[in-house]
Amino acid sequence: MAVVTQDGTAPVARHSHIARQTAVFAALLALFTVAFVVSLCVGRFSVPAGRALELIWLGIINPARELASIDERIVLLVRAPRVVLAALAGAGLAVAGAALQGVFRNPLVSPDILGISQGAAFGGALAIMLGIWGFPLIAMVFVFGMAALILVGMLSRINGRTETVTVILSGLVISSMFSAVVSLLQFVADPNTSLPAIVYWLMGSFATATWERTLIAAPGLILGAVLLWMLRFRLNILSLDEAEAQSLGANTTRERWLVFGLIAIIVGSQVAVSGIIGWIGIVIPHAARLLVGHDHRALLPASVVLGAGFMVIIDTLARTATAAEIPLGVITALVGAPIFAVLLRNHYRERTGS
């Protein structure tokens, strides 16, 4: 009898697991699609949803078309690049956060912890101070983001070994240093010209999005996210204790740095075009874990879709809630911090309860 029930229950549990995952992904995709279309429609000049979709379709089948009417120009030249960039940035930050929390075996770390965001911010602020714009600014953001990561790597390598806790502490040291230098730059910046630009950029915004900027950020965001997705099973291994992961054949140190490098590419690309956007990398993976579980094979795609949808919603709120545009960093913190507080309490209540 026992054998019969054992054989009977296992496939049922597996089927219900698959059915649940499918339903969750369908709901997430629906949420993202609705957010995407609504974001194209709303704003000071509102466009009906049908017309917006028609315009997008016309734009796809004939990209070189002359844009004559005002709604065409608003949807295809102002809103579409902005929504696409927001979706890519949100997806990238969320998947980077999920991967980072996996390799650190700690759900409370985020891409900022490695000092990448702060290093990248310093590069951008310095460029603005020096009057550098466009592609050279993006290059500086990248270079300093990577420099921060390399500094963390050198600092945390003691006697040829890199411990997780020394990486976290080194990340704190490096990001504090870069934050201090950014403050110093703000202090000496010209209050009439470069200071407002630095401050606004540091708060994060997609207001300056164009197709050109979207295309600059897209390769890094997509490449980083796709490679992390390809590593999804390896991330499960790397999320185990050091000895366990090594016994299963993982070169933990080298593979962890590969993940850090991919995260630097994602965060650098995002900071370069839209400034520092906090909280996405920590709130979204947590929410995704509640929905689809901890297995990175489901967690990474769920984080991508949820991160993209959430970012689009936040950005739409930022530009439509008030007459003036609210900086994104303000909204992500206002929305993200309370969500995170609730998640954190539930997480630990469940842990101590079980």
Next chain:
Amino acid sequence: MIGLEDAIVRFGARTIIDGLSFSVPVGRTLAILGPNGRGKTTTLKAMLGFQLLDAGQRIAPEIVGYVPQTGTSNQRYRAIDIAVMGRAAHLGLFGQPGPNDFAIAHSALEKAGAVRFADHFFDRLSGGERQLVLLARALATGSEALVLDEPAAALDLHNQERLLTLLNALRAPRDKAIVFTTHDPNHALTAADDALLMMPNGQPPLFGPVAETITPDHLERLYGVPMRVVEIDGPSGETHRAVLPAFAGIRAA
């Protein structure tokens, strides 16, 4: 085949392992015995390649099936997903487990007697159940060597009996080199062919077949308490010998 050759491990001025040599060929099971702090864990880590040797050599296949005392449980994975991780070395950096890997993981869970909670979350299982899942993961690696770190330490008597039965079932086909550490010499008698006794005060460790190494005299030197061999009736009526400390059974006054 797994083992060490003239291995030396020092932590600062302290020599933990001094010229240790032993080997476990495929088909035999070794029990490493000794009180805490004699380098049992260090020996295990050295065999697995986690502990660098100051001198000597490690003999081991590329992947060793390793069963830790407690697995990572801060990530919520299902037991089958834990077991399939044993396939990682075969899949490489970007590889994904396919139906074949899940089939191997499933049969490993069957062998370990853990298939009934294949779809349960690992962090919700009891200590003994988790250990079975970790054993399944080690079996799924397909390695000819299996190393268990204190497999009986956290188990109650019923689960100890189950574990020893399981170890004997794994030993029976004689297709693996199995090593486990334990506090209890009776575990070595029940489930091992050879024993390695980590002797005190810099005396060389004793290595050899269980019949020659597990003797009251050796064990007295090993644990520092008088030991006795007693004859007891086994579960199915047959009489066999067990080793007990001489203080066992003394009544409170």
